[in-house]
Amino acid sequence: MRADTRRRLAAALALFAAALCGxxxxxxxxxxxxxxxxxxxxxxxxxxxxxxxxxxxxxxxxxxxxxxxxxxxxxxxxxxxxxxxxxxxxxxxxxxxxxxxxxxxxxxxxxxxxxxxxxxxxxxxxxxxxATDPSLVYSSTLTTECYDEQLSDKCLTLLLGTWKMNGTPCIVTRPCRDTMTRFGCPHYSLSHQLLYFMIGKMRGCSDLLKGDTRASRANMTEQNYQRIFCSNMMKTNQDIIRDGLTEQTLDIFIENILICGLAxxxxxxxxxxxxxxxxxxxxxxxxxxxxxxxxxxxxxxxxxxxxxxxxxxxxxxxxxxxxxxxxxxxxxxxxxxxxxxxxxxxxxxxxxxxx
Incomplete structure (x- = not known):
């Protein structure tokens, strides 16, 4: 009886695996x-x-x-x-x-x-x-973007070294660091904060947080920031699904999937x-x-x-x-x-x- 049960279980598992693969x-x-x-x-x-x-x-x-x-x-x-x-x-x-x-x-x-x-x-x-961590979701979020496209572009070109011909890469100015590590940013500001850290890593910039003397951020790593940002982007997407996808939210919904998936x-x-x-x-x-x-x-x-x-x-x-x-x-x-x-x-x- 036990052998028969094992055979049935094995057959069921095989069918399940085949269905999953299919x-x-x-x-x-x-x-x-x-x-x-x-x-x-x-x-x-x-x-x-x-x-x-x-x-x-x-x-x-x-x-x-x-x-x-x-x-x-x-x-x-x-x-x-x-x-x-x-x-x-x-x-x-x-x-x-x-x-x-x-x-x-x-x-x-x-x-x-x-x-x-x-x-x-x-x-x-x-x-x-x-995976993301729901405990990292901000208690409150700003209702407007934290910065504009021009500042984002400037900070990225400083990382890439394209801010001038033969420019030095991996430059992190205080305004860029403070902006890109600010908590509570919504929507595109949030996704571009994550993108900033990802691009820095891919460009080979070794320490984007160097010079950050804030005591509250003393033990923060670039990985910590990525998890915080994606945890909040996950909350954004969950809220969008809960409220129903609209023409206004589709783009940021997919952008969050793209960037956090790539992270x-x-x-x-x-x-x-x-x-x-x-x-x-x-x-x-x-x-x-x-x-x-x-x-x-x-x-x-x-x-x-x-x-x-x-x-x-x-x-x-x-x-x-x-x-x-x-x-x-x-x-x-x-x-x-x-x-x-x-x-x-x-x-x-x-x-x-x-x-």
């Missing part, structure tokens, strides 16, 4: 299909993508290269999916080369300031996973959040955040922009002629790359979340 394979198929449509969009719109848009696709490029490199050779279906990813990567490489060349021509100053971010080798893909926080890569992202994709053109009602208005704006060739392209957002959001498309495809690597890493016990 389910994971289906999700990977969905992700690859969505990424393929996103790459098709880039192939058509590479001349119009702004800097943020290009960076999002470069993050995807880094994620895809890592996925192809580490893809588990477990069965013919998995290997067929890898073949699909390899073909996708080839298309992405070609389209990004054109997009980056267009950026360099259309906005050379801005291009040179952020040129390091436009190489896939800059971006580090997580090799292990961790290695696996609890952002939730299956139901993935479905939200997949549903946002426009089936016709492959972008995310498309507003068909303003296409005619945007076409008019694009014509005006062509008559003003020296007008600076705003980094954070650009609505393209087909009504697509450059920024939302960028963060969405980047997030999808994160999901792909996470699902592949789940098959490797050494990369499962740390408890």
């Amino acid at each position: 389910s994971r394979a289906e999700v990977i198929d969905d992700v690859l299909g969505s990424v393929s449509r996103g790459v098709s969009f880039l192939e058509r719109q590479h001349e119009h993508i702004n800097l943020d848009g290009a960076v999002g696709f470069v993050m995807l490029q880094a994620e895809l290269k890592e996925a192809v490199r580490t893809w588990p050779h477990t069965d013919p279906l998995s290997w067929a999916q890898r073949t699909t990813a390899v073909a996708l990567l080839k298309r992405l490489d070609q389209s990004l080369e054109k997009a980056v060349a267009a950026l360099q021509e259309n906005d050379p100053k801005y291009y040179w300031e952020f040129e390091p971010l436009l190489s896939w080798t800059f971006w580090m893909v997580p090799q292990e996973w961790r 290695g926080f696996s609890d952002f890569l939730k299956a139901d959040w993935l479905q939200h992202i997949l549903r946002l994709q426009d089936e016709e053109v492959g972008c995310f955040g498309r507003d068909k009602s303003i296409i005619s208005q945007i076409i008019g704006d694009e014509l005006l922009e062509q008559l003003q060739p020296h007008r600076r392209v705003k980094r954070r957002e650009k609505i393209l002629p087909d009504g697509c959001s450059s920024h939302m498309t960028a963060v969405a495809v980047g997030a999808l790359g994160g999901y792909l690597n996470f699902y592949l890493a789940e098959q490797d016990i050494t990369k499962r979340p740390l408890t």
